[in-house]
Amino acid sequence: xxxxxxxxxxxxxxxxxxxxxxxxxxxxxxxxxxxxxxxxxxxxxxxxxxxxxxxxxxxxxxxxxxxxxxxxxxxxxxxxxxxxxxxxxxxxxxxxxxxxxxxxxxxxxxxxxxxxxxxxxxxxxxxxxxxxxxxxxxxxxxxxxxxxxxxxxxxxxxxxxxxxxxxxxxxxxxxxxxxxxxxxxxxxxxxxxxxxxxxxxxxxxxxxxxxxxxxxxxxxxxxxxxxxxxxxxxxxxxxxxxxxxxxxxxxxxxxxxxxxxxxxxxxxxxxxxxxxxxxxxxxxxxxxxxxxxxxxxxxxxxxxxxxxxxxxxxxxxxxxxxxxxxxxxxxxxxxxxxxxxxxxxxxxxxxxxxxxxxxxxxxxxxxxxxxxxxxxxxxxxxxxxxxxxxxxxxxxxxxxxxxxxxxxxxxxxxxxxxxxxxxxxxxxx
Amino acid sequence: xxxxxxxxxxxxxxxxxxxxxxxxxxxxxxxxxxxxxxxxxxxxxxxxxxxxxxxxxxxxxxxxxxxxxxxxxxxxxxxxxxxxxxxxxxxxxxxxxxxxxxxxxxxxxxxxxxxxxxxxxxxxxxxxxxxxxxxxxxxxxxxxxxxxxxxxxxxxxxxxxxxxxxxxxxxxxxxxxxxxxxxxxxxxxxxxxxxxxxxxxxxxxxxxxxxxxxxxxxxxxxxxxxxxxxxxxxxxxxxxxxxxxxxxxxxxxxxxxxxxxxxxxxxxxxxxxxxxxxxxxxxxxxxxxxxxxxxxxxxxxxxxxxxxxxxxxxxxxxxxxxxxxxxxxxxxxxxxxxxxxxxxxxxxxxxxxxxxxxxxxxxxxxxxxxxxxxxxxxxxxxxxxxxxxxxxxxxxxxxxxxxxxxxxxxxxxxxxxxxxxxxxxxxxxxxxxxxxxxxxxxxxxxxxxxxxxxxxxxxxxxxxxxxxxxxxxxxxxxxxxxxxxxxxxxxxxxxxxxxxxxx
Numbered sequence: 001x002x003x004x005x006x007x008x009x010x011x012x013x014x015x016x017x018x019x020x021x022x023x024x025x026x027x028x029x030x031x032x033x034x035x036x037x038x039x040x041x042x043x044x045x046x047x048x049x050x051x052x053x054x055x056x057x058x059x060x061x062x063x064x065x066x067x068x069x070x071x072x073x074x075x076x077x078x079x080x081x082x083x084x085x086x087x088x089x090x091x092x093x094x095x096x097x098x099x100x101x102x103x104x105x106x107x108x109x110x111x112x113x114x115x116x117x118x119x120x121x122x123x124x125x126x127x128x129x130x131x132x133x134x135x136x137x138x139x140x141x142x143x144x145x146x147x148x149x150x151x152x153x154x155x156x157x158x159x160x161x162x163x164x165x166x167x168x169x170x171x172x173x174x175x176x177x178x179x180x181x182x183x184x185x186x187x188x189x190x191x192x193x194x195x196x197x198x199x200x201x202x203x204x205x206x207x208x209x210x211x212x213x214x215x216x217x218x219x220x221x222x223x224x225x226x227x228x229x230x231x232x233x234x235x236x237x238x239x240x241x242x243x244x245x246x247x248x249x250x251x252x253x254x255x256x257x258x259x260x261x262x263x264x265x266x267x268x269x270x271x272x273x274x275x276x277x278x279x280x281x282x283x284x285x286x287x288x289x290x291x292x293x294x295x296x297x298x299x300x301x302x303x304x305x306x307x308x309x310x311x312x313x314x315x316x317x318x319x320x321x322x323x324x325x326x327x328x329x330x331x332x333x334x335x336x337x338x339x340x341x342x343x344x345x346x347x348x349x350x351x352x353x354x355x356x357x358x359x360x361x362x363x364x365x366x367x368x369x370x371x372x373x374x375x376x377x378x379x380x381x382x383x384x385x386x387x388x389x390x391x392x393x394x395x396x397x398x399x400x401x402x403x404x405x406x407x408x409x410x411x412x413x414x415x416x417x418x419x420x421x422x423x424x425x426x427x428x429x
Numbered sequence: 430x431x432x433x434x435x436x437x438x439x440x441x442x443x444x445x446x447x448x449x450x451x452x453x454x455x456x457x458x459x460x461x462x463x464x465x466x467x468x469x470x471x472x473x474x475x476x477x478x479x480x481x482x483x484x485x486x487x488x489x490x491x492x493x494x495x496x497x498x499x500x501x502x503x504x505x506x507x508x509x510x511x512x513x514x515x516x517x518x519x520x521x522x523x524x525x526x527x528x529x530x531x532x533x534x535x536x537x538x539x540x541x542x543x544x545x546x547x548x549x550x551x552x553x554x555x556x557x558x559x560x561x562x563x564x565x566x567x568x569x570x571x572x573x574x575x576x577x578x579x580x581x582x583x584x585x586x587x588x589x590x591x592x593x594x595x596x597x598x599x600x601x602x603x604x605x606x607x608x609x610x611x612x613x614x615x616x617x618x619x620x621x622x623x624x625x626x627x628x629x630x631x632x633x634x635x636x637x638x639x640x641x642x643x644x645x646x647x648x649x650x651x652x653x654x655x656x657x658x659x660x661x662x663x664x665x666x667x668x669x670x671x672x673x674x675x676x677x678x679x680x681x682x683x684x685x686x687x688x689x690x691x692x693x694x695x696x697x698x699x700x701x702x703x704x705x706x707x708x709x710x711x712x713x714x715x716x717x718x719x720x721x722x723x724x725x726x727x728x729x730x731x732x733x734x735x736x737x738x739x740x741x742x743x744x745x746x747x748x749x750x751x752x753x754x755x756x757x758x759x760x761x762x763x764x765x766x767x768x769x770x771x772x773x774x775x776x777x778x779x780x781x782x783x784x785x786x787x788x789x790x791x792x793x794x795x796x797x798x799x800x801x802x803x804x805x806x807x808x809x810x811x812x813x814x815x816x817x818x819x820x821x822x823x824x825x826x827x828x829x830x831x832x833x834x835x836x837x838x839x840x841x842x843x844x845x846x847x848x849x850x851x852x853x854x855x856x857x858x859x860x861x862x863x864x865x866x867x868x869x870x871x872x873x874x875x876x877x878x879x880x881x882x883x884x885x886x887x888x889x890x891x892x893x894x895x896x897x898x899x900x901x902x903x904x905x906x907x908x909x910x911x912x913x914x915x916x917x918x919x920x921x922x923x924x925x926x927x928x929x930x931x932x
Contacts, residue, residue: 110867127867148909172909198909202845202887221845270846272864287846312864329827355827375827401865416865 008033008074011087014044018094022058024048028087033074037062040069044092059095061383061390064088068386096369096381097391098411099425102137104395111414113154116406117364123165124420125151131167131177133191137422142191146175153206157230158213164230165191166216168204173197174218176230176258197228199260208274208282210296215261217282217296219271225284226260227296264294266301273314277321285311285326293338305336306344317362317370318384323347325370327357333372333382350382352389359403359413366428371411373403379413381426395421557613559583565611574614585614722796727787733765736774743767830861832868839880844887848907852878858894860905872903889916 013028024047031043041060049057062069069076069090077084105124113125121141122134131144131151149171157164157176165177176195202221209216209230219225269288276282281302282294287310293302311328318325318335327333331353334346355375363369368384377396380389398416406412410424559575560568568574573582589597598604606624607616619627626636635642650659667673685691732738742765744752752760768774835855842849848869849861854877860870876897884891890907893900904916 110865112865203847221847223845399865 008084010073010077010084012090013087014047014090014092016092018092022048022094024092025051031073033077033084034072036072037069040073040090040092041095059097060092061095063091063093063385066385068383068390070386070388094427095390096383096426096428098393098423099427100423101393101395102422102424104419104421105134105138105140107132107414107418107420109150110401110416110418111420112150112152112401114402114404114412114414114420115154115156116404116410116412117156118163119407122406122412122420122422123154123156124414125154125167125169126418127151129169129171131165133165134420144175144177144191144193146193146196147171147173149203152204153218155207155209155216157209157216162213164213166207166209166230168207168218168220170203172200172203172220174204174207174216174228176216193255195230195256195258197226197258197260199226199228199258199263200224205270205272206274208276210276211279215296217264217274217276219267219274219284219286221270223265223267223269223271223286223288225264225267225271225274225282225294227262227264227299228258228260262299264299264301266292266294269310272310272312273326275314275316277316283314283316283324285314285328287311291324291326291336303338305338307334307346312356312358313360313372315361315370317364319367323362325360325362325372327353327360327372327374329356331355331357331374331376333357333360335370335384348384350380350387350389352380352392353378355399358399358401361404363405363408363428365408369428371403371405373400373413373415375399377415379403379411379423381411391426393421393423395423560612574612583614720798722798724791724794724796733763735765736768736771738765738767740767828863828866830859830866830868832859832861832871833857835877839878841881841883841892843883843890844885848905850881850883850892850905852881852894854878856896858892858903860892860907870906874901888912889919891916891920 009030010033011028012031013026014024015026016022016024024044029043029047031040035043037060040062042057044060045057064076065080065082067080071079074084076082077088082088107124107126107128108130109127111124111126115123120135124132124134126132127150129145129147129149129151131147131154132140133142133144135141144165144167147167147169149169151167151169153168155166155168157166163179165179166174167177168174174197175193176197177191178194180190180192197218200218200220200222201224204218204220207216207218214230215227216230217225217227264282264284267284267286267288267290269286271284271286273285274282275284276296280296282296283291284294285291289310290304290306291311291314292304294300295302305324307326307328309328309330311326313327315325317323322339323335323337325333325335331351333350333353335348335350336345337347340347350372353372353374353376357372357374359373361371363371369381369390370384371379371381373379377394377398377400379393379395379400381391381393383390393411393413396413396415396417396419400413400415402415403411403413406422407424409426409428410422411426412420412422414420559577561575571585573584575583577583588594601607603618606619608619609615610617625638629638630636682691733742735742744764749764752764830849830851833851833853833855834857835853837851837853839852840849841851842863847863849863850858851861852858856874856877858872858874858878858881859868861868872894874896878894878896880895882893884893890905890912892903892905894903895901902920904913904920906913908916
């Protein structure tokens with residue numbers, strides 16, 4: 001053992017859960033203690049390259065005891081109190097850093113909402129009142145007309161089966177659009193509006209769909225959450241009237257009008273974000289400083305998390321799909337675990353942003369990864385295992401109004417600069 | 430004699446006496462005549478038939494009888510009758526304030542011509558008591574006054590009405606000597622002798638004329654050749670020591686006081702003058718007595734004042750010299766000295782001075798109780814709230830709504846909190862979205878906008894602004910078509926009419 005700090009060596013062994021191409025030889029090697037993540041990454045890369053000559057250097061991230069290493073190794077060990085005598089087991093994962101920045105997709109006005117739940121397309125809502133469907137960067141396939149005011153939120157209902165799109169707008173209505181599923185890659189699928197949902201007294205701020213797709217809920221500035229049916233058949237008894245509407249080209253399209261099935265009353269200020277993770281549970285975040293959990297059947301407020309700030313965005317995911325992440329008018333992204341008895345204190349807090357957090361979203365497959373978008377123009381990717389953002393995407397110059405994951409390895413975001421940006425190649429899993 | 434006469438009656442008696450002094454001769458004969466008539470009158474009243482002589486004698490014999498003080502003579506006579514008729518009545522009679530015993534000797538000279546009176550107490554007349562020991566008011570409404578010996582009611586005499594009584598009084602020369610006796614319901618006339626007696630009483634002398642207050646003491650129990658004293662008992666000790674029974678009495682009283690059986694109550698006096706301007710509590714405190722404030726205790730002698738203190742208490746010569754350099758008032762007053770033997774201790778020089786000053790402190794020094802105000806000075810400071818209490822207060826700027834060219838003078842938020850309307854001096858009114866900072870609509874005016882206000886009814890999104898001298902109602906264009914239609918109806922302006930908002 002050398003006494004000199006510069007020369008301290010640590011025995012380490014690299015393990016990984018990744019698939020074989022990434023596997024490094026499991027034997028222990030001696031590495032200098034002052035090495036940082038980059039150094040470790042280089043070492044692993046060289047190890048793998050030693051076994052596989054065609055290996056391309058990839059950035060890796062390293063976990064020791066479940067925590068990402070973000071500083072030099074010896075300082076990390078000192079901070080964590082891990083003894084350097086034994087052989088360290090370092091797990092390495094792919095660094096969650098976007099590799100490619102696609103071209104921006106330009107809109108006419110601010111991009112207020114994006115939804116990337118369907119891997120075939122991206123649905124965006126814009127302040128000019130049109131919804132747009134994009135196949136890829138810069139490739140807009142459909143424009144959804146109909147709203148008279150800015151669109152605030154969009155949602156893709158039932159992305160796996162019969163795709164329905166929902167758009168919520170400041171003209172106090174929601175519109176449902178049906179996408180014909182016969183669309184093959186080449187021939188464009190037709191999207192037609194089939195229902196207008198009226199029932200809110202103020203601008204609709206958010207919309208979320210149930211997992212099965214039969215119902216959606218919407219929250220608005222009149223502090224209410226309305227639940228609606230999305231079925232097309234008028235025999236349901238929900239549609240008030242069948243209204244004929246003339247489009248620009250003269251063809252009449254029957255438009256169903258829908259009334260809310262039920263209303264969840266309880267918030268005292270604008271409902272800014274909704275999530276419907278399970279069949280019966282709806283989470284709603286509001287500017288009245290609470291996140292409420294509702295029972296969809298009874299319409300009653302089951303529980304609420306009170307935090308001192310108005311909430312802008314909400315997402316449920318993580319381990320077992322139970323962790324609740326919410327961001328609001330503070331630059332701190334908070335994550336709660338509603339299963340714990342004292343739910344007022346957040347389990348995790350990420351405070352690298354410098355302004356309001358406008359959007360947050362869990363990754364659908366990973367336990368640890370989520371992203372957040374903020375008015376400071378940055379989209380940050382987080383790993384629960386470390387307090388610093390795993391990566392920062394600074395693709396917008398102005399406020400980022402919305403962000404989402406797409407195709408499990410892309411990050412899409414839209415902002416005040418009227419652009420939709422896609423960052424691809426994010427190796428989360 | 431100790432007889433108390435109510436003042437009103439005393440005046441009357443005085444009048445009688447004064448008048449009596451003027452015309453004594455006339456009075457005498459009249460008195461006798463009336464006396465006789467009185468006696469006979471009385472005799473007829475009484476049912477107990479008694480010999481006239483005896484009546485007279487006994488009536489003369491018994492002296493002053495006090496039932497009601499003015500009715501001495503007839504009372505006497507009546508009581509004499511009563512007692513002679515009922516011999517079993519003891520002279521220790523029922524009525525209070527009787528002094529029947531005394532009269533026997535005194536009226537000797539007065540009524541000597543009538544008969545010799547007996548000295549025995551059996552012949553003393555008990556005052557006539559026909560009504561019993563009850564208050565006279567009980568007979569006020571009755572027809573009778575008292576009962577006779579046989580138990581029959583004695584009916585009241587008929588009273589003369591006022592006119593007749595007045596005439597009678599004027600005509601009757603002796604009316605000034607007549608007094609109405611309530612108890613026996615008759616008029617009693619005082620004799621001359623009785624009147625004189627009353628006058629002597631009023632002057633504070635003994636009632637009988639023949640009483641000599643300065644008579645020499647006649648020692649009845651003295652004889653010259655007495656060799657043995659009446660009593661040769663040695664003087665008992667109890668004559669020289671505090672009396673035992675008095676101590677016991679005092680103890681009894683003290684116990685009663687402690688129990689609260691004996692109460693001392695000062696008669697509550699109404700204050701003659703009320704303090705109009707003063708504080709009542711101050712008056713209660715400023716009592717006349719001096720509240721005792723004890724003098725401060727003198728300092729007890731300590732080690733320095735000892736005759737042989739330890740060496741460390743004694744100042745060295747240098748220190749003593751240094752005292753001279755100090756100011757007078759800074760010098761220590763007492764320099765400890767050491768004496769190895771008691772013989773060498775000198776007299777204390779300041780003994781007289783110290784005791785004099787102590788006396789001054791004790792009784793010549795004016796001491797006043799000063800009321801100290803116990804105010805904690807910290808409590809006078811106003812209590813400012815801590816920073817934590819004031820939360821949430823704004824600390825960081827997160828959102829800026831950029832668009833105005835001039836200073837923004839007025840802001841108003843819409844009911845739901847989605848929009849902010851702002852007016853500025855550059856003549857524009859803008860509507861902003863709160864969450865995004867987007868300017869939704871702009872109106873331009875020529876003059877600076879002073880004030881903007883949203884319609885308190887959120888169903889109609891109308892903005893009221895004041896620009897210069899005008900006020901405008903602006904249709905903000907928010908809401909869906911239905912709302913817009915309604916707003917349009919409300920704000921519809923006809924040719925010459927000014928629109929008014931129905932709310």
